[in-house]
Amino acid sequence: MSTAFTARVDAALADRTLKIAIDRTTGTARSKRAAAVAAWPHFQQARALGRDIKAHVTANLAHYLAEFERNAIASGAQVHWARNAEEACEIVIGLCRQAGARSVTRAKSMLGEEIGLPHALAEAGIERVETDLAEHIVQLAGDTPSHIVWPALHKTREQVGELFRANHADPGALASVEAMVGSARRQLRAKFMAADVGISGANFLIADTGAICTVTNEGNAELTTTPPRVHIVTAGIEKLVPSLSHAMSLLRLLVRSATGAELTQYTTFHCGPKRAGDADGPQAFHIVLVDNGRSKMLTDGLAEMLSCLRCGACLNHCVVYRHIGGHAYGGTYPGPMGSVLTPVLDGLETSNDLPKACTLNGQCQEVCPVMIPLPTLLRGWRDRSWREGLEPATVRGAVWAWRLMVMRPGLYRLATRIAVPMMRLFARRGWIAAMPLAGGWTRHRDFPAPARQTFMDQIRQQRGQS
Amino acid sequence: MTDARSAIFAAIATPSRPPADIARAASALLARVPALRPDRVGDDVAAAFFARVTGPAIGASGAKVASLSDVPGAVGAYLAAHDLAARVAVQPHPALLDLPWRDIVAHRDIAVDEPVAIGIADYAVAETGSLVFRSGAHTPTLFAFLPLHHIVVVRADGVMAWLEDCAAAESRLPAPRNLNLVTGASGTTDIEGALVRGAHGPGYLHVILVQSPL
Amino acid sequence: MVAIVGQTKNIALSARGRKNVSVTSIDTPRVGLFVTCLVDAMRPRIGFAAIALLEAAGCVVDIPQRQTCCGQPALNSGDHDGTVAIAQQTIALLEGYDHVVIPSGSCAATICGHYPELFPVGSPWYERASALAGKTFELISYLADIRHWSPDRVALAAHATYHDSCSGLRELGIKAQPRRLLAGVAGLSITEMEGAETCCGFGGTFCVKYPSISNAIVDEKASHVTASGAGLLLGGDLGCLMNMAGKLHRSGSPVRAFHAAEVLAGMADGPAIGEEP
Numbered sequence: 021m022s023t024a025f026t027a028r029v030d031a032a033l034a035d036r037t038l039k040i041a042i043d044r045t046t047g048t049a050r051s052k053r054a055a056a057v058a059a060w061p062h063f064q065q066a067r068a069l070g071r072d073i074k075a076h077v078t079a080n081l082a083h084y085l086a087e088f089e090r091n092a093i094a095s096g097a098q099v100h101w102a103r104n105a106e107e108a109c110e111i112v113i114g115l116c117r118q119a120g121a122r123s124v125t126r127a128k129s130m131l132g133e134e135i136g137l138p139h140a141l142a143e144a145g146i147e148r149v150e151t152d153l154a155e156h157i158v159q160l161a162g163d164t165p166s167h168i169v170w171p172a173l174h175k176t177r178e179q180v181g182e183l184f185r186a187n188h189a190d191p192g193a194l195a196s197v198e199a200m201v202g203s204a205r206r207q208l209r210a211k212f213m214a215a216d217v218g219i220s221g222a223n224f225l226i227a228d229t230g231a232i233c234t235v236t237n238e239g240n241a242e243l244t245t246t247p248p249r250v251h252i253v254t255a256g257i258e259k260l261v262p263s264l265s266h267a268m269s270l271l272r273l274l275v276r277s278a279t280g281a282e283l284t285q286y287t288t289f290h291c292g293p294k295r296a297g298d299a300d301g302p303q304a305f306h307i308v309l310v311d312n313g314r315s316k317m318l319t320d321g322l323a324e325m326l327s328c329l330r331c332g333a334c335l336n337h338c339v340v341y342r343h344i345g346g347h348a349y350g351g352t353y354p355g356p357m358g359s360v361l362t363p364v365l366d367g368l369e370t371s372n373d374l375p376k377a378c379t380l381n382g383q384c385q386e387v388c389p390v391m392i393p394l395p396t397l398l399r400g401w402r403d404r405s406w407r408e409g410l411e412p413a414t415v416r417g418a419v420w421a422w423r424l425m426v427m428r429p430g431l432y433r434l435a436t437r438i439a440v441p442m443m444r445l446f447a448r449r450g451w452i453a454a455m456p457l458a459g460g461w462t463r464h465r466d467f468p469a470p471a472r473q474t475f476m477d478q479i480r481q482q483r484g485q486s
Numbered sequence: 487m488t489d490a491r492s493a494i495f496a497a498i499a500t501p502s503r504p505p506a507d508i509a510r511a512a513s514a515l516l517a518r519v520p521a522l523r524p525d526r527v528g529d530d531v532a533a534a535f536f537a538r539v540t541g542p543a544i545g546a547s548g549a550k551v552a553s554l555s556d557v558p559g560a561v562g563a564y565l566a567a568h569d570l571a572a573r574v575a576v577q578p579h580p581a582l583l584d585l586p587w588r589d590i591v592a593h594r595d596i597a598v599d600e601p602v603a604i605g606i607a608d609y610a611v612a613e614t615g616s617l618v619f620r621s622g623a624h625t626p627t628l629f630a631f632l633p634l635h636h637i638v639v640v641r642a643d644g645v646m647a648w649l650e651d652c653a654a655a656e657s658r659l660p661a662p663r664n665l666n667l668v669t670g671a672s673g674t675t676d677i678e679g680a681l682v683r684g685a686h687g688p689g690y691l692h693v694i695l696v697q698s699p700l
Numbered sequence: 701m702v703a704i705v706g707q708t709k710n711i712a713l714s715a716r717g718r719k720n721v722s723v724t725s726i727d728t729p730r731v732g733l734f735v736t737c738l739v740d741a742m743r744p745r746i747g748f749a750a751i752a753l754l755e756a757a758g759c760v761v762d763i764p765q766r767q768t769c770c771g772q773p774a775l776n777s778g779d780h781d782g783t784v785a786i787a788q789q790t791i792a793l794l795e796g797y798d799h800v801v802i803p804s805g806s807c808a809a810t811i812c813g814h815y816p817e818l819f820p821v822g823s824p825w826y827e828r829a830s831a832l833a834g835k836t837f838e839l840i841s842y843l844a845d846i847r848h849w850s851p852d853r854v855a856l857a858a859h860a861t862y863h864d865s866c867s868g869l870r871e872l873g874i875k876a877q878p879r880r881l882l883a884g885v886a887g888l889s890i891t892e893m894e895g896a897e898t899c900c901g902f903g904g905t906f907c908v909k910y911p912s913i914s915n916a917i918v919d920e921k922a923s924h925v926t927a928s929g930a931g932l933l934l935g936g937d938l939g940c941l942m943n944m945a946g947k948l949h950r951s952g953s954p955v956r957a958f959h960a961a962e963v964l965a966g967m968a969d970g971p972a973i974g975e976e977p
Contacts, residue, residue, distance in 0.1 A: 026912075033916050045679035062522035069518050076515060080508050082498045095661065101491040153685055154676035172676055180677050201674060201682040208686065213598055229661045239631045239672040239687025242664070246627045257494065262512040264656055268649035269519055279675065281543065282524075283614040283649075286631075286687065287667040294663060299578065299626035301663050311490075315497035339899045343916040377910050379903030379917075380776065381866035402778030411778070415909075419774060423782045426737075427789060429766040436741050450976040451949055460908030464915035465946035468742065468974035475735050475744035479763050 025373040028348040045173045046336040052280025070273045071391040074327030077260050084227040084260040091230030095292030097305045108310045109140035119250045121216035127241040128152035129221025130168050131254050134352045149211045151240040160187045166346030169278050169332035218244040222255035224267045231291035235284040251302040258326040273389035277331040313364040327390045334384035356384035356394045372410050375401035440470045531612040532642035538615030544670040546691040553698045558587050560694050577605040579624040596632050603633035609644040611652050621664035636688035641696045731759040732797035736804045737769040738938045749965035750803045757849035764793050770807045776904050787815045791828050800836040804937050805868020808838040813871050844877035850884045854966045857887040860932035864897045865940045878960050893928035902943035918947040933957040945973040
């Protein structure tokens with residue numbers, strides 16, 4: 021276990037406010053999702069369909085990418101390709117410079133976070149205005165998102181109030197969450213209209229029209245993408261769907277799984293730049309298609325992860341996430357889906373705690389709207405970590421010694437016959453409060469003393485078997 | 487750039503299948519949809535839409551009027567009920583501009599902080615209670631996002647049952663720059679999961695369902 | 701002496717659990733009891749409860765003497781080769797029985813779900829692993845679904861809550877069976893706790909590799925157990941029970957923990973987990 025991970029975990033666990041903040045938002049999300057699922061008798065069949073739609077796209081990815089590109093270009097969009105984060109940022113910054121942009125508005129996109137776009141814009145000296153309320157909070161705090169749907173989930177209302185008081189031009193009294201939302205509305209209104217470039221992500225890329233889909237509840241995506249002269253979309257190459265109809269099936273699953281609503285308030289399909297005669301819209305529409313490890317996932321046994329809709333249900337239901345929060349994971353994406361993706365993006369060497377810091381309880385897979393077998397994928401990383409020698413020598417040694425005995429039943433019997441009475445030496449009234457080599461357990465809980473004799477010894481005596 | 491494109495396609499290297507086979511597989515997936523949709527529409531799709539959009543989950547307010555000429559009256563009643571000045575931005579759509587607005591001051595331009603705007607949806611979807619706007623000369627996208635109070639007229643005979651009906655309708659038309667599905671007023675749950683309306687878009691959505699054909 | 705009736709039944713264990721399993725219906729199956737390494741070393745009473753229950757349900761119970769561990773620690777550590785070796789040993793040990801029964805959802809899920817995945821599809825070991833998987837069962841669901849057994853004249857005046865261990869629940873579909881059988885115990889009432897299906901934070905080696913996270917999880921779990929007002933905590937997996945009981949004891953809670961098999965076998969009048977006889 022790396023000390024960096026442990027330090028982040030310990031800091032998170034020590035933060036009582038964080039747990040309260042996590043519980044408030046994820047608790048609401050879980051109960052609203054449960055109600056939405058309960059109201060849909062065919063939810064399981066719908067999940068299977070969602071899985072199959074995404075699997076179909078993944079199996080024919082080159083076909084759909086080419087079709088999407090063709091149709092996007094026909095709609096007047098300009099399509100760009102980026103192998104990795106650096107190339108993607110370079111393209112976006114280049115487009116901003118070409119547009120003479122001094123200010124860009126951004127609608128929340130996890131891909132933008134993944135490729136480090138906020139940092140790249142800052143380096144290029146371009147003013148970045150985050151328009152999603154949570155991203156706005158995160159930006160004011162100089163922070164990073166801790167959840168893929170609620171990036172500022174780690175902030176309490178009191179903390180948000182302080183940030184707004186210090187940073188907003190006209191914060192008012194900020195006595196309630198309503199007042200805080202109102203203050204952000206006033207603060208960002210003029211910024212929307214003044215931006216030179218608007219940058220968004222995409223929830224879906226519609227292959228047969230070349231349109232991209234954004235979903236928001238605030239309406240910030242359309243206010244980001246409509247007034248500026250240029251709209252730039254950054255999207256992962258896995259976001260494809262064959263048609264608008266296929267997107268509808270996935271939207272039903274995505275929104276219910278994320279927030280428990282039936283559809284986001286604003287679900288928009290953007291197809292090309294402003295048309296002749298259009299009353300508003302950007303003059304230029306750029307789509308940057310980003311690989312950044314995705315094509316490698318196809319061949320690395322992680323193809324199923326390309327189905328991920330980024331709904332956040334696996335985070336909201338993960339016992340580990342609910343205790344340590346998003347920042348402890350140390351990557352762009354936290355929770356179960358993040359523990360699968362971060363080793364792809366950051367390398368297994370620096371992130372191999374993530375697949376292991378999981379109880380494999382399977383709740384993430386149970387709630388995944390497209391049935392991604394997350395525990396299986398996490399096991400895959402554990403296998404790889406073992407194979408590549410990334411496990412500490414102590415762990416390898418312990419498993420090796422244990423395996424040696426398990427594979428020799430006679431020796432195993434002897435070892436348990438010796439170990440059991442030895443353990444009993446540490447017990448008081450049935451419980452062991454501390455014992456060598458058992459600190460991981462006994463630091464936090466008592467260990468029940470074993471019986472005087474193992475089951476196998478007792479049964480042999482009883483049954484007279486040898 | 488071309489390098490990146492070819493490198494990505496080379497890395498994907500999915501086996502190439504005849505496009506007709508892929509298309510067949512894609513439509514086979516859609517054939518499964520009708521049997522598994524949440525059954526919440528019924529026979530009277532307009533009534534189902536109205537109930538959904540004004541129900542607790544979406545929370546819009548609504549009024550039903552017999553014909554388009556009743557719209558100014560319904561707007562006036564809304565303005566009075568909310569203590570709003572009799573001044574509205576009217577979406578530059580002939581169906582709205584031609585209405586007798588009388589004592590309501592109707593203007594075509596929408597301000598960044600427009601208190602009230604009235605628009606007309608191209609159609610609606612009963613399943614989700616969504617209003618659908620197709621951007622164009624008569625439909626500026628921003629009309630649905632800048633006002634605080636967003637009043638939307640939609641015809642009862644323009645209500646479709648399912649999201650797939652919306653997709654099918656769109657597949658027969660040239661794609662607009664923006665296809666906006668509006669399902670309630672703007673909202674956010676970004677601070678402690680508490681729902682607050684009017685985050686950036688409208689804080690209030692009022693639907694006027696016109697019963698007779700235009 | 702083993703009567704084989706020979707007709708094949710399709711038994712749907714649960715909607716979210718295993719696929720339909722074909723099991724040869726046998727009047728008096730010869731059952732190999734795999735007690736698990738934890739029960740062997742820590743709480744043999746569960747093994748004896750299992751024997752009593754299986755015999756009451758008409759089985760001939762055999763205890764394979766060379767049994768050790770199903771290999772879960774290696775499997776969850778990513779030691780693929782080690783897991784394969786242990787799986788082969790275990791398959792060879794158990795494949796001769798009509799049925800194999802295990803008083804643990806997670807060990808049963810290892811054999812039922814993960815053993816076949818260890819081998820190339822169609823290989824001889826894959827076939828052997830799949831055959832074993834098809835006739836291996838977790839104890840409580842075996843009694844309820846395969847043997848159609850229910851408790852008779854078992855009584856326990858107590859108020860309990862039941863924890864659904866994750867592997868049994870999500871990999872084997874064990875949810876209703878323990879509740880159905882426990883409902884047949886006279887005097888026993890069950891109150892569901894908040895988050896009965898939420899992981900207790902045990903996770904095998906997880907609890908010692910990431911003790912602080914595990915502690916945070918089990919701490920919350922223990923508070924839900926306590927809040928249920930039940931005096932007994934029941935479950936079907938000793939690992940989870942030891943984790944929760946250990947936390948409850950450390951925090952001074954009087955809640956006592958038993959494996960459901962002990963209750964069903966009428967053995968809950970004895971010492972609970974962590975109590976001296």
